[in-house]
Amino acid sequence: MSRTRHAEPRRPGRPARHLGTRLLAGSVLTVFVVFFVLPVLWLLLAATKTDRQLVHDSPLSFGSWDTLSANWHALTAFQDNAVLLWLGNSAVYAAISLVITLCLAIPAGYALAMTEFRGRRTLLIATLVVMLMPNATLVVPLFLEINAVRLVGTMWSIILPYSFYPFGVYLTYIYFTTAVPRDLLAAARIDGCSEFGVFRHVALPLATPVIALVGFFSFVANWTNYFLPYVMLPESDQMPIQVGVGSLLSNVPSFNPAVGELAIQRPQLALATLVAITPVLVVFLFAQRFLVSGMLAGATKE
Numbered sequence: 001m002s003r004t005r006h007a008e009p010r011r012p013g014r015p016a017r018h019l020g021t022r023l024l025a026g027s028v029l030t031v032f033v034v035f036f037v038l039p040v041l042w043l044l045l046a047a048t049k050t051d052r053q054l055v056h057d058s059p060l061s062f063g064s065w066d067t068l069s070a071n072w073h074a075l076t077a078f079q080d081n082a083v084l085l086w087l088g089n090s091a092v093y094a095a096i097s098l099v100i101t102l103c104l105a106i107p108a109g110y111a112l113a114m115t116e117f118r119g120r121r122t123l124l125i126a127t128l129v130v131m132l133m134p135n136a137t138l139v140v141p142l143f144l145e146i147n148a149v150r151l152v153g154t155m156w157s158i159i160l161p162y163s164f165y166p167f168g169v170y171l172t173y174i175y176f177t178t179a180v181p182r183d184l185l186a187a188a189r190i191d192g193c194s195e196f197g198v199f200r201h202v203a204l205p206l207a208t209p210v211i212a213l214v215g216f217f218s219f220v221a222n223w224t225n226y227f228l229p230y231v232m233l234p235e236s237d238q239m240p241i242q243v244g245v246g247s248l249l250s251n252v253p254s255f256n257p258a259v260g261e262l263a264i265q266r267p268q269l270a271l272a273t274l275v276a277i278t279p280v281l282v283v284f285l286f287a288q289r290f291l292v293s294g295m296l297a298g299a300t301k302e
Contacts, residue, residue, distance in 0.1 A: 046270035047071055054267055067267075075268045075275075078251075083272060085237060086244035091279070093158050093229075093240055094222040100163035101218040106211060109172020110199055114185070124173070131166040139227055146232065157232040158240070162222050168214035175210035176203065216287050220280055241276045248272055 042059055048071075049063035057063075075083055112124060138161075146157045180203060188198045226242045233239060239247065251264045264272075 043270050043273060046267050047274055049267050051265040051267060063267075068271075071265075071268045071271050075264070075271055078248075078264060078268075079236070082236065083241070083244065083275065086239050086241040087275065087279075089155075089238060090223055090240035090242070093155060093225075094219055096155075097159045097162045097222045098215055098218050100159070101165045101168055102211060102215055104163065105165050105168035105214055105218075106172050106204070106207065107199065108169045109174075109210075110176050110203055110207075112169070112173045113176035114182075124170075127166045127170050131170055135225075136227055139231055142228065143231055152232055153234055153238075155238070158225070158229050161228060162218075162225060165214070165218050165221070168218055171214055171217075172207070172210055175207065179210075180206050212287055216283065219283060223280055245269075245272050245276050 038060075045060060045062055046054055048065070048068045049057065049061075050067055053061075053063055053067075112120065142161045143152070146152050146161070151157045151160070185198050185202055188202045189195075193201065223240075224242060225240065226246065229238075229240050229243045230246070233243070236244075236247070248264050248269055252266060252269055254266060
């Protein structure tokens with residue numbers, strides 16, 4: 001006796017569901033392009049134009065390489081290479097803060113993850129609270145503290161506050177809690193390692209992804225820091241690049257007609273903005289492999 005196989009009826013709702021998913025994905029991608037990609041593209045092209053071309057030509061048209069070179073020379077000539085000085089200041093502030101941050105955040109996160117002591121939970125909650133507070137809310141208390149020890153106007157007024165990085169401590173705590181086997185650390189202790197030896201020879205080599213992650217976020221936070229240096233550093237030759245770019249706005253005739261001919265044109269301001277963000281992009285490109293592994297660490301367990 002033969003059996004007849006009937007084809008399963010097609011569900012009428014499935015094509016419509018797929019179409020809706022594609023439309024939603026396309027809409028999200030379009031919004032991303034309009035609000036994120038196009039402004040960056042406009043900024044790149046603006047640096048290749050004259051001020052007149054920037055106003056009258058198509059927003060996404062390319063100027064010329066000669067104009068880009070002229071804009072660069074005009075920008076670096078502003079106040080005797082002030083832009084290059086600001087870049088150097090930012091590099092010094094970010095590098096020293098980064099070294100101090102790694103020396104403090106990694107051991108602190110390890111200690112919070114591996115030891116039990118009275119007040120540990122309170123300390124973790126305090127770290128979370130400080131981490132979630134906007135930076136602007138801490139500027140006035142930090143200014144009062146730095147002023148009390150007479151460091152206002154020095155580079156340490158910028159370096160020290162950003163060297164204590166609560167987000168880095170909490171990130172390291174999460175990593176050592178979830179991604180490092182405690183049995184491995186216990187075996188090292190049984191073999192005669194001191195606690196510092198366990199941290200240095202076992203835990204620290206395993207923590208390369210989170211060290212890269214903390215280092216990257218710390219560098220970005222220090223490099224993009226604006227409000228604190230603006231308050232702490234009164235002299236122009238002490239400014240980091242972010243504050244320097246902000247000061248350039250007051251030398252653009254469109255924003256301040258009183259500057260006259262001693263002006264920075266809008267294409268040169270766009271070029272200064274690109275110069276300010278380039279180091280972050282370069283660091284990200286070189287560190288992205290470690291960043292991905294650091295963000296995924298602890299997501300799965302074997």
